[in-house]
Amino acid sequence: MNELIEFISDNLEITYILILAIFVGVEVIKNIPAVLHTPLMSGANALSGVVVVGAILVMLNSDPEDYLALTLGFIAVILGILNVVGGFAVTGRMLQMFKKKN
Amino acid sequence: MSISLSIIYLIATITFVIGLKKLGHPATAKNGNLIAAIGMGLAIAGTIFIHDLQVPTIIYVLIGLAIAIGSAIGAWMAIKVKMTKMPELVSLFNGFGGASAALIGLVEFSKNVGDKMQATTIVSGIIIGAITFSGSLIAWGKLNGSLKSVVKIPFHKIVNNLFLIGIIAFAVFMVTTGVNEQVFVGVLLATGLIYGILFVLPIGGADMPVVISLLNSLTGIAAAITGILYSNMVMLVGGILVGSAGIILTIAMCKGMNRTLGAVIFGSFGATDAVADTDKKFGSIKKTNPSDAAIMMNYATNVIIVPGYGLAVAQAQHVIHELEELLTKKGVNVKYAIHPVAGRMPGHMNVLLAESNVDYSLLLEMDDINPQFKNTDVVLVVGANDVVNPAAHNDPSSPIYGMPILDVENAKHIIVNKRTMNAGYAGIENELFYNSKTVMLFGDAKDALTSLVSELKNM
Numbered sequence: 001m002n003e004l005i006e007f008i009s010d011n012l013e014i015t016y017i018l019i020l021a022i023f024v025g026v027e028v029i030k031n032i033p034a035v036l037h038t039p040l041m042s043g044a045n046a047l048s049g050v051v052v053v054g055a056i057l058v059m060l061n062s063d064p065e066d067y068l069a070l071t072l073g074f075i076a077v078i079l080g081i082l083n084v085v086g087g088f089a090v091t092g093r094m095l096q097m098f099k100k101k102n
Numbered sequence: 103m104s105i106s107l108s109i110i111y112l113i114a115t116i117t118f119v120i121g122l123k124k125l126g127h128p129a130t131a132k133n134g135n136l137i138a139a140i141g142m143g144l145a146i147a148g149t150i151f152i153h154d155l156q157v158p159t160i161i162y163v164l165i166g167l168a169i170a171i172g173s174a175i176g177a178w179m180a181i182k183v184k185m186t187k188m189p190e191l192v193s194l195f196n197g198f199g200g201a202s203a204a205l206i207g208l209v210e211f212s213k214n215v216g217d218k219m220q221a222t223t224i225v226s227g228i229i230i231g232a233i234t235f236s237g238s239l240i241a242w243g244k245l246n247g248s249l250k251s252v253v254k255i256p257f258h259k260i261v262n263n264l265f266l267i268g269i270i271a272f273a274v275f276m277v278t279t280g281v282n283e284q285v286f287v288g289v290l291l292a293t294g295l296i297y298g299i300l301f302v303l304p305i306g307g308a309d310m311p312v313v314i315s316l317l318n319s320l321t322g323i324a325a326a327i328t329g330i331l332y333s334n335m336v337m338l339v340g341g342i343l344v345g346s347a348g349i350i351l352t353i354a355m356c357k358g359m360n361r362t363l364g365a366v367i368f369g370s371f372g373a374t375d376a377v378a379d380t381d382k383k384f385g386s387i388k389k390t391n392p393s394d395a396a397i398m399m400n401y402a403t404n405v406i407i408v409p410g411y412g413l414a415v416a417q418a419q420h421v422i423h424e425l426e427e428l429l430t431k432k433g434v435n436v437k438y439a440i441h442p443v444a445g446r447m448p449g450h451m452n453v454l455l456a457e458s459n460v461d462y463s464l465l466l467e468m469d470d471i472n473p474q475f476k477n478t479d480v481v482l483v484v485g486a487n488d489v490v491n492p493a494a495h496n497d498p499s500s501p502i503y504g505m506p507i508l509d510v511e512n513a514k515h516i517i518v519n520k521r522t523m524n525a526g527y528a529g530i531e532n533e534l535f536y537n538s539k540t541v542m543l544f545g546d547a548k549d550a551l552t553s554l555v556s557e558l559k560n561m
Contacts, residue, residue: 007219014330014338021339024119025346032126034442034467037351037449042192043125043135044347045318047118048199050142050340051325053149054206057332059165060150062209064158069209076209077168078175080202083321084146086176086195088139090188091125093180095132097456 039094046087052080110148111336117141118340122347128462145336185457186414189447190245193238193314196321200234203227203324204294208287210331215282223331225273225290230324232294233301234317240302241313258304265300269293311447312355319348355443387523390541392550395482395517396557402479402515404435406471408508409455411445412485412520416547419458422484425555426460432558437464439471439481439508441489468508475512483510483518483534485547491532500530516540519550 008015032040055076062069117137124134150165176195183191207228214220243249255261272293276286305313322344329337349363356363399405407426413419426436438460444451452465466474475481483490490510493500510516516539523535523542534540543550 021342025343029347029350035452048321048344054328076202076205078172079198081172082176083199085173089180
């Protein structure tokens with residue numbers, strides 16, 4: 001518990017951002033027509049691929065001799081970018097099909 | 103972190119929020135997707151090129167290679183996929199994101215021994231990443247049919263919950279004792295993977311949309327946790343946005359199916375006791391043929407089409423549009439009734455119908471269309487079953503009791519197109535088929551609708 005309090009006071013900014021971001025996420029998604037649920041889920045899925053940034057950091061910070069870390073980082077980058085590119089592409093394809101409402 | 107990278111991350115974060123916001127409105131959705139994608143590209147490029155690290159060229163080459171491989175595969179999969187197969191692709195992509203988070207955790211664990219707060223984030227990242235990975239793969243398998251829709255695990259509620267408590271206890275042990283052997287990390291990863299399987303396996307296929315949405319939200323949380331580890335704002339905010347947006351979407355879906363989120367997480371539903379009622383008989387059914395069905399529709403004033411997953415499986419979305427156009431030309435008033443969970447994901451049916459150029463002002467949501475059934479002459483149910491099952495209103499023993507349904511039985515005549523008399527995805531008998539107003543038009547949706555169209559053309 002003490003460590004948690006210590007973490008919060010050491011990382012006050014992050015804690016604020018974390019909590020505010022939760023509310024932004026909720027507010028942004030509220031009252032979305034059901035028509036767009038699938039594209040939205042797909043778009044959000046593409047955004048979760050932001051984890052690829054972490055995978056890139058793993059590789060940048062790896063010792064070139066550390067083959068295990070490099071291999072894991074390499075696979076992590078592939079999987080993460082797959083999530084990003086595939087996610088945005090498939091969302092785009094879905095949205096392509098919606099015609100403008102008249 | 104350099105100032106310019108911080109600014110790039112800030113811009114990327116803003117594009118994520120604006121992108122998500124725009125994705126929520128039909129007119130701006132395409133733009134929203136593009137804006138978020140550009141922001142993501144900026145964040146990735148900034149991460150690679152703007153830093154103070156001494157990085158050997160070979161690592162840049164490897165990163166470039168990994169990005170090229172992943173982008174090529176991802177783009178190829180997204181272009182190749184059939185629109186009916188969309189939900190399982192989203193599930194698969196989501197699983198990859200989770201796997202990426204778990205792998206990052208594996209690498210970082212040994213580097214951060216001793217720091218309890220870092221260890222906590224790493225350990226949670228590994229667990230959540232592993233669960234989303236294996237869970238998404240199971241959901242993917244169930245949706246594409248390579249896994250059985252319903253798998254029974256004895257006492258699965260107790261087993262799953264004990265297992266989850268076990269994982270958490272083990273994780274707490276690892277963090278508090280500060281162990282640094284790789285074996286422990288391996289065990290943690292393995293138990294996360296197993297839990298993902300145990301979690302999704304007993305859930306019936308009909309409830310998969312909720313599961314995918316939940317797993318999507320979890321991937322976001324895994325990304326955010328990794329963001330805390332690196333004090334990386336774009337990962338943190340991006341991940342949390344997906345996490346909280348995903349939970350809201352999940353709740354919206356649960357509402358559509360009359361489930362609670364708690365029931366999803368702590369007591370798998372869906373497959374429950376669905377077999378109980380299959381023996382109940384409601385009388386006899388009446389068969390019809392395409393020409394009689396065509397006559398009924400031709401002389402109707404109001405027709406409502408209820409499309410279900412069967413329509414998607416048979417790739418009949420184009421024929422149904424042809425039928426709708428033909429009827430409209432003959433002066434019949436045609437609309438579509440879309441149940442919130444028609445298809446395999448909320449909104450999936452809308453995407454499929456949009457693909458075949460159906461005007462989406464004709465697609466009416468459940469609450470708008472339900473009062474209209476009583477003034478409707480003919481309802482054509484194509485490949486839908488559970489979403490029109492009156493048991494949801496009048497049979498408290500039914501597993502779908504309480505689920506909001508389309509009140510099809512209020513119409514004057516009902517034509518149901520189905521391949522066979524087999525029960526629907528939830529595995530329950532449907533009284534509607536035995537209703538005196540109902541006639542059954544057996545056959546593959548595409549074949550049946552094609553004959554309907556040609557009969558109508560000859561009238």
